Amino acid sequence: MLPKRLLEEVLQKALSTGADFAEVYVERTKENSIFMIDSKVDSIKDRLISGVGIRILKGTRCVTGSTSSMEREALIACAGRVADTLNGVPERMSVHLTERIFGDIHPIKIVPDSASMQFKTDLLKEGYFAAKNYHQDISQVTGTLLDVDHNILIANSDGLLARDRQIRTRMMIEAIASKNGENQTGGCRPGRRMGLEMFEQISPKDIGTEAARQAITILNADYIKAGNMPVAIENGFGGVIFHEACGHSLEASCVSIGQSQFAGKLGQQIANEKVTAIDDGTIPNAWGSFNFDDEGTPAQRKVLIENGILKNYMIDKLNGRRMGMEGNGSCRRQGYQWAPTSRMSNTYIDNGPDKNEDIIKSIEYGLYAKDMGGGSVNPTTGAFNFSVREGYIIRNGEICEAVRGASLIGKGSEVIMDIDMVGQNLATGQGMCGASSGSVPADVGQPLIRVSSITVGGR
Amino acid sequence: MKYIDFKDSVIKHALEKGLTEYELYFTESEDISASAMMHDLQEFTTSNDAGACFRCIFEGKMGYASTELFNEEEAIRIVEAAMENAAVIESEDMVFIHEAGDIYQELEPVKTTEPTGAQLVDLVRAFEEQLYVADGRVIEGSQTMAGYGRTRIALCNSKGLDLSCEYDFTMVGAEAVVKEGEEMFSSYCMKADDFAKFNTKELADKVVADAVASIGKESVASGIYDIVLSKEMAATLLATFSNIFSADAAQRGLSLLAGKEGTEIANELVTIVDDPFCKETFLRMSFDGEGVATYSKHVVEKGKLVTLLHNLATAHKAGVVSTGNGRKASYAGSVSVMPYNFYLAKGGAGTCEDIFKETGKGIYVTSLNGLHAGADAVTGDFSIASEGFRIEDGKKSHAIKNFTISGNFYELLNKIALVGDDLEFLTPRASGCFGAPTIMIKQISVAGK
Incomplete structure (x- = not known):
């Protein structure tokens, strides 16, 4: 997308005031969408996104710049604006890019x-x-x-040059x-x-x-009456509960600055022992997968929580520096205009020991959340809310009438302790996850689970 | 290739293809932003982006295509792609390229101060220190940010329109985190203004005071309460449901306000205004995304729906004229219907303290979370995780957490019982700039403990 010589020149300009790392991210994205309403094709969106993001690091300081121009003068000027925020002397100037080819594990049949x-x-x-x-x-x-x-190209001052x-x-x-x-x-x-x-x-x-x-x-359906009750949350998009209530708090962007409920808790029990949770960017053709992340680290399968014990975080280079840890293939950005940071890929609670029918049978009165809507969380406090898109009352161990208007509210660190039954029908659902580095595709997932008690909002 | 040359090239190709009705819409923005944390500058960003969208009427249908790459190849591609895309459209709605001849409001130029990158860096660093000074419980992990942005929009079409406008503003924000025991509590503020006018000391004191006031883990018993919404949350709720005032939504069965013009849809205390020239915000536009002249209008007056918001196509369908609300969320989007500065007008109930006094007993809501999930603009239903305070004996008392307020926005419009006079605007979003004063709503369902 840009000649190697120009990339090297831009990196050198970006390093010229003392940065210890520089990176160029080149994007060319074609987006098409067809929209139907009133039984007719109503509109078509046909868009080319094209631009360059430049990032430098000096210790834990991060400076980024972007431009939609691909012309040499504009790129050098952008690198110059980025470099101008530091006023040191260059630590390193010579950049030699060596192309690396990652295998593509996501075959495409019909482009x-x-x-x-x-x-x-x-x-x-x-x-x-x-x-x-x-x-x-x-x-x-x-x-x-x-x-x-x-289409992306990443080149950095460590000599990496990669495309995907x-x-x-x-x-x-x-x-x-x-x-x-x-x-x-x-x-x-x-x-x-x-x-x-x-x-x-x-x-x-x-x-x-x-x-x-x-x-x-x-x-x-009728409105559900608010109250505290056990809730069985179905597989697939039900995994949004883990994504929102725990996943965001396991991203290095909030762990590294001590703003996560799970900061400093590696090796400790943070979830019920039936809970094993995984973030895996390597699943072939899954919605949230990639070959390498947006700073060029290969995608990985990371066990975040194993039998309730916190094992790992999702880490990018910048926040890894703050934590004294290496990036683990978790750095993502929507595109060239966003500064990248640690994000989830395909994140799910793994199958557990309980039979699905036993989970429903165990509930005398509660809610069966067959499908979840979106939600949000305050990562500092872990306070979350999710809307229940499709819910049913469970009475005496049986799924009964549908109810509307329910939402689940609670606190991440408490709810994962309260997941006391984990079923065996793991499936995923797709979402666009929004955060500081933009909107990125992410899979959520889980088997049927039971939360022993949670506040259900209704009216 | 410069935009001016790109524009000439696109027009040349459009004419070569025999197109007689087309438009080229262009936006260009420059932004700088800085954030501070841990007593240091954390991030600094500068960006310079531009994009253009070509649309044309081909065999009676409107096709669009857009690009950020200004070269000869793309100039040809967007013209051809827009024609191909038009050929697939089945919608029988009339489409328009607007004729020249409107009278456009002359906007007084607003003198703003453009900060340098170094000034923004100094501001966020000083602002962060002001947070720690404000209260000893403020911890590292608190952060501040500031950003300056300038946007230029230009529209030209085959009917002779050649319009452009520009606006800019500075935003500052902070998140203050306070620690009490093992628990952390946070508060967030964001404000848009002219760079020269910020008083960060005042903002720091306020955001820290809000974080300290939120210390506490108490919830409330589920039940029906009178709710006071802070001015920010009243504006946030209005923003969330603003699409119900779009004629496009109404005509497609996505708003229950269809056909309600001239009827009571809200309590008589409710007046809602859409003003593209509002002096209190920075979003000021004399033409819309189709080149139609904009004007200020009452959408709801004393509870009565005066008009829905229209673009050229929805107005044609309804047999009225466009209200100048044909807008695009980004240059690449198709023209939809959106407001400019959309606000609930001031009432006579005074400040929020006056409203607490009048309310006596209830809940003061200062934070609504997860609106994208908990509120459905099509049905009007909402069920939203909230934080706030008890109102007891006509005064704000303990902080409360972990409760949801739920109901239906259409019903809520009729339950508004007090409207304050402390109107304030939120920072601008892609869908417009929203404002409201403090309001009290009767009899809202609350789920807590």
């Missing part, structure tokens, strides 16, 4: 940008109309087919059910680090049907 518009719109329509025709109370459906072709091409595909169907002047929504949004062959594994029809089924179920 989306090369497929015809007709082929793509047909896929989307299959999903769209499966939702629209599901039930007479489905009043509106929106559908999006998104494909991203993200990350192709992702996602279909999102949202259904709205209406009755008596009231709306309820349902959705299904699977994605993979794959081309359009994704739909050979996941049928668009199933995506649309699932979205509509959920909307209709909730439309016919």
Whole structure:
């Protein structure tokens, strides 16, 4: 994307005032999306993102700059602006880049940008109309087919030069059910680090049907009454509970500055002994996978918590310096305009010892959260909230009527202690995770789990 | 290639393709920001980005394509891609490239102070120290940030429009973390203003006072309470649900305000204004994302819905004229409907203390978390993790945590019982700039212990 000689020149300029590390990140991303509403193709987004991010480190000080220009003068000027914030003498000047080729463990069969518009719109329509025709109370459906072709190049003052091409595909169907002047929504949004062959594994029809089924179920549900109760949280997107309540607190960006509830607790028990949690960026074709992270460290499988004991954090170079630890393939950024930091990839609670039916049977009165919505967490205090997209009351060990309007609130460090049953049907769900380095694709996951008691918000 | 040359090249290719209705929309921004933590500068960022979006009407449909790479190859690609994309569109909505001839409000130039990188660095470092000085319990891990940004937008089209505007502002923010025993408590503030006008000492004292006041782990019993929303949280809730005032959402069945123009949708204390020229914020625009002249309007007046917000397409469908709210979230987006400075107008209930007094007993909510998950703009339902204080004997008392407030925004509009006079705006977001005074809402469901 840029000649090696120019990259070396930019790195040298960036190092010229005493930085001990410099990095250039070059991005060229093609994003396409087709959007349907009112049963028609409504709009198409067709976008080329192109630019360069430059980063220097001096100890634990980090300076970044970015420009959307690819021209030599603009790049040297950007490196100069970055370097101007330090006023030392160069520690190191000579940069010699040696290209490294990482194997690609994410094969792509159908590159989306090369497929015809007709082929793509047909896929989307299959999903769209499966939702629209599901039930007479489905009043509106929106559908999006998104494909991203993200090309990156990373060059740094340690001599690394590496490139990667990350192709992702996602279909999102949202259904709205209406009755008596009231709306309820349902959705299904699977994605993979794959081309359009994704739909050979996941049928668009199933995506649309699932979205509509959920909307209709909730439309016919009553509000849940608030209170404290045991909750069984289903697999797949249910893993958002771990992502939000614990995952963010295990990112070096908050651990390194002591703002995490889990800082300084390596080797200690932080979760129920039934909980083993893993962050794995190496799963072939998974939504949150990559060959190497956004500072050029190969993706890794990291056991974060093993049988309740804290084993590892997600670490990037900068925060690793603050912690005296090495980066472990966890540094991510949305694109050239963002400064990279430690983030999750595919993060999940592993299968446990309990049979799923025993988990439901064990609950006399509680909530079965079949599908979760998004959530957020304050990493300093660990306070979190999640919305329950689709929930049911459990009465005498049986799943009963659907309920709406529930949310789960609590504190990360407490809730992972309270996960006292872990089932055996591990599955993942896809999300876009937003944080200081932008929005990045991340998988969440778990088998069916039981939280012994949690505050359920309702009305 | 410079943008001016790129623009000429795009227009040349559009004409060669025989296009007669097209538009090129361009944004360019320069930003610098700095943050301090652990008594040192932590991060410094400078960026200089630009992008352009071409759209055209081809066989009656609108196609879009955008790029950040200004060269000859891309000038050709975006024209051809926009035409190809138009060919796939099935929507039968009328599409428009706006004619010249509107009268645009002349915006008085605002004199702002552009800080240098070094000035921002000095500011965040001094600001961080002010946090520690404010209270001995403030710990390292507290941080401060400041940023300056300037954005220029230019729009030209085949109907002779050639418009541009520019705005800039400085933002400062801080997160103060205090430790009491083993527990940590934090508070956060963010403010946009002219660089020369910041008083960081005052801001530090306030954010630290807020963090100290939040010490405590008490929750509340579940039940129905009268809720006072701080001005920031009232504005945040308004921002979260602002899309219900979009005619686009209403026409697509995504807002329950469809067809409610002229009817009561809120308590008579509620007046909501959208003002593109508001002097209290920095977002000031005389034309919208389609080149239509903007103007200030009451969206809700004394509880009655006056108008929804329109762009050219939604206005055509509804048989009205555009309200000048055709906006893009970023240069690459398609034109949707968004407000400018959208606020709940001042009422007569005084300051927040006056409102506590009037309320007597209830809950004062100062933080709402996870709004993207806990609030559904389509249904109006919300269930939001909150923090705040008890209101007892007409005064703010203990800090409370871990409770949710829930209800429905459409119903909430009717339950607003007091509106203060302390209107303030949040820092600008992509979807607009939102403001509100302190408000009291009757009978809201709270889930706590």
